[in-house]
Amino acid sequence: MIIREETTLIYDGTFDGFLTCVFEVFNLKLPQVKIIRKSRFQESLFSSNLEITSDSQKADRVWTALQKKLSEKGKSRLYYAFLGENPQIENHLLEYIQYAFKSKSPIDCDFTNKNVLKVSQIAKSVGREKHRMEAFVRFRLSKDQLYFATIEPDFNVLPLITKHFESRYADQKWIIYDLSRNYGIFYNLETVDTITFDFPSDFDPIKTTEAFFSSEEIEFQTLWQDYFNSTNIPSRKNLELHVQHVPKRYWKYLSEKQPKL
Amino acid sequence: MSFERTQEKLKILADAAKYDVSCSSSGSKRNNKNKGLGDATGMGICHSYTEDGRCVSLLKILLTNYCIFDCAYCVTRKSNDIKRAAFQVQEVVDLTINFYRRNYIEGLFLSSGIFKSADYTMERLVSVAKKLRLEENFNGYIHLKSIPGASDELMKEAGLYADRLSVNIEIPTKEGLALLAPEKKREDFIKPMVKVKNEIIQYKSEKNIIKSTPKFAPAGQSTQMIIGASGESDQQIMWTSNYFYKKFNLKRVYYSGYIPISYDTRLPQIGTDVPMLRENRLYQTDWLMRFYGFDVEEILNNENQNLDLDVDPKLGWALRNLDQFPVNVNNADKRMLARVPGLGMKSVYKIIEARRFRKLNWEHIQRLGVALNRAKYFLECGTREFERRDLTAIQLKSLILQNSNSKYRTALGPQLNLFG
Numbered sequence: 001m002i003i004r005e006e007t008t009l010i011y012d013g014t015f016d017g018f019l020t021c022v023f024e025v026f027n028l029k030l031p032q033v034k035i036i037r038k039s040r041f042q043e044s045l046f047s048s049n050l051e052i053t054s055d056s057q058k059a060d061r062v063w064t065a066l067q068k069k070l071s072e073k074g075k076s077r078l079y080y081a082f083l084g085e086n087p088q089i090e091n092h093l094l095e096y097i098q099y100a101f102k103s104k105s106p107i108d109c110d111f112t113n114k115n116v117l118k119v120s121q122i123a124k125s126v127g128r129e130k131h132r133m134e135a136f137v138r139f140r141l142s143k144d145q146l147y148f149a150t151i152e153p154d155f156n157v158l159p160l161i162t163k164h165f166e167s168r169y170a171d172q173k174w175i176i177y178d179l180s181r182n183y184g185i186f187y188n189l190e191t192v193d194t195i196t197f198d199f200p201s202d203f204d205p206i207k208t209t210e211a212f213f214s215s216e217e218i219e220f221q222t223l224w225q226d227y228f229n230s231t232n233i234p235s236r237k238n239l240e241l242h243v244q245h246v247p248k249r250y251w252k253y254l255s256e257k258q259p260k261l
Numbered sequence: 262m263s264f265e266r267t268q269e270k271l272k273i274l275a276d277a278a279k280y281d282v283s284c285s286s287s288g289s290k291r292n293n294k295n296k297g298l299g300d301a302t303g304m305g306i307c308h309s310y311t312e313d314g315r316c317v318s319l320l321k322i323l324l325t326n327y328c329i330f331d332c333a334y335c336v337t338r339k340s341n342d343i344k345r346a347a348f349q350v351q352e353v354v355d356l357t358i359n360f361y362r363r364n365y366i367e368g369l370f371l372s373s374g375i376f377k378s379a380d381y382t383m384e385r386l387v388s389v390a391k392k393l394r395l396e397e398n399f400n401g402y403i404h405l406k407s408i409p410g411a412s413d414e415l416m417k418e419a420g421l422y423a424d425r426l427s428v429n430i431e432i433p434t435k436e437g438l439a440l441l442a443p444e445k446k447r448e449d450f451i452k453p454m455v456k457v458k459n460e461i462i463q464y465k466s467e468k469n470i471i472k473s474t475p476k477f478a479p480a481g482q483s484t485q486m487i488i489g490a491s492g493e494s495d496q497q498i499m500w501t502s503n504y505f506y507k508k509f510n511l512k513r514v515y516y517s518g519y520i521p522i523s524y525d526t527r528l529p530q531i532g533t534d535v536p537m538l539r540e541n542r543l544y545q546t547d548w549l550m551r552f553y554g555f556d557v558e559e560i561l562n563n564e565n566q567n568l569d570l571d572v573d574p575k576l577g578w579a580l581r582n583l584d585q586f587p588v589n590v591n592n593a594d595k596r597m598l599a600r601v602p603g604l605g606m607k608s609v610y611k612i613i614e615a616r617r618f619r620k621l622n623w624e625h626i627q628r629l630g631v632a633l634n635r636a637k638y639f640l641e642c643g644t645r646e647f648e649r650r651d652l653t654a655i656q657l658k659s660l661i662l663q664n665s666n667s668k669y670r671t672a673l674g675p676q677l678n679l680f681g
Contacts, residue, residue: 109614230275232311241314
């Protein structure tokens with residue numbers, strides 16, 4: 001079957017789902033195509049829609065084929081860019097992949113190509129956000145001896161930071177919870193699992209209260225705030241630089257930026 | 262540990278340690294072992310920034326600010342009337358572990374005033390690191406200060422537990438040191454540095470034969486110089502720096518603008534501005550030496566003993582060497598591209614990658630995100646469009662300054678007006 005008009009492929013928002021769409025574009029030889037995640041889809045009169053079910057085998061075939069066409073860096077850029085959640089990203093990625101398959105030599109450094117540049121730019125912002133989260137996560141010790149952190153990153157970076165925290169905090173239980181995407185990762189001393197939960201109605205993620213956190217936690221937060229203030233050199237004050245490095249939108253969950261406990 | 266007492270000590274001993282600018286936490290190769298705590302394999306992470314814009318990566322404290330020396334430039338000098346305090350070894354260990362577990366820091370930076378003797382002090386520093394490694398199975402980053410005059414045996418032990426060791430030479434010239442810290446001798450600074458350098462070389466050669474040789478200071482050594490306390494020239498500073506990089510294989514030399522802390526007449530008086538712009542220019546020069554393939558003599562020599570404050574050192578060099586420009590984007594080698602004012606190494610990399618696919622024109626270069634406001638006067642794309650035309654160095658400088666917005670504009674006011 002050959003479809004000539006523009007087809008919209010709708011998928012579940014997962015990376016496997018996206019790769020399955022890519023598989024179908026080649027499989028069904030779709031000439032004009034748009035890929036969109038279900039949560040963003042709006043019915044349109046002028047195109048035919050096709051709902052794609054995630055299929056890990058099909059996704060793996062695309063990913064394996066890409067191995068031969070892209071460097072490790074090129075492949076990780078692709079995944080990073082996907083996690084950037086840009087509304088147009090699926091189509092940039094599709095064109096990027098089509099270009100990679102068509103070309104005889106690797107294209108992931110062809111920065112004058114608009115899709116290669118776009119993907120590498122988005123991947124760069126996602127990488128920056130990943131690095132920021134590795135820096136700005138602040139664990140707080142809960143009453144049941146669990147190190148708990150809440151974040152609201154600009155992009156969906158939890159899958160990218162898992163390994164970093166797993167190899168670093170190997171001897172303590174911890175949770176990093178993304179409040180804007182409502183899911184988290186939980187390390188139970190053996191493995192890291194994805195979790196979602198409903199917070200009790202009296203839980204305020206910004207406050208460190210004795211109802212949820214250990215008394216020792218409040219002491220160490222105080223010591224950290226003191227340290228943060230003592231290490232500042234007032235005669236070199238440079239707030240512009242400070243805010244450039246620690247943008248205000250991240251202050252909400254930084255222990256050193258909380259009012260004195 | 263008693264919370265109030267620790268709190269008091271932390272305030273005093275963090276405040277006293279803040280003038281040491283090193284905050285690097287990268288370059289080590291320490292993996293997490295046996296599911297312990299911490300990992301120092303990746304690049305360093307700045308977990309926060311103080312309001313003066315400096316990164317907070319390590320818990321930077323003194324073990325004590327009691328000191329038997331009376332160095333004029335130092336806030337903990339014996340004759341200074343300040344509150345004194347001393348941590349116990351276990352207190353430092355507990356603070357480090359608990360800050361680390363909360364993802365506040367990458368590790369510990371431990372320095373100290375010198376009490377009793379160099380060895381006595383060094384021994385205490387080593388025992389903190391040893392306890393962290395052996396008792397707490399801590400694999401985060403540890404930076405220890407080498408105490409001038411410490412024995413070889415202690416330096417060797419320090420290197421087994423620390424990732425980085427550093428000893429601050431503080432004053433760039435011998436004469437300055439004799440004036441401001443008459444009790445200290447340059448040889449005392451050099452001695453631990455030599456020992457650490459030799460141990461690192463030995464570790465590397467043994468490692469080739471026996472893979473399990475215990476690590477020795479995997480993130481190397483660094484040092485720091487105070488800028489603007491003893492009237493030295495930029496040439497003296499950077500030539501000293503270059504000497505230390507080459508002679509002791511240092512990873513980093515830090516430059517710390519002197520912050521007036523004393524009414525001592527040998528020093529700039531309290532209220533004098535911290536030479537932040539000068540400090541910035543010195544770091545730029547340091548980068549040019551380490552990453553951009555410049556020889557220090559090309560930038561600072563007997564004809565040019567001080568860096569320009571109004572332009573960065575690379576632009577300054579280019580203006581003195583206009584005969585080497587313009588550089589062709591499409592066929593210049595990496596070394597020459599790196600010398601173009603305004604091009605950073607990332608832009609150089611992008612240009613080199615992108616030009617393998619097609620011949621680049623101005624539009625391509627702009628799309629790559631390369632900043633052209635300075636570079637355009639020194640580059641050409643093989644077309645007839647070339648911005649410099651036949652401008653002289655002075656005209657060029659004034660053109661660039663007119664069209665740029667330096668963050669130091671206020672500090673530079675009078676100079677800028679000359680060309681504005």
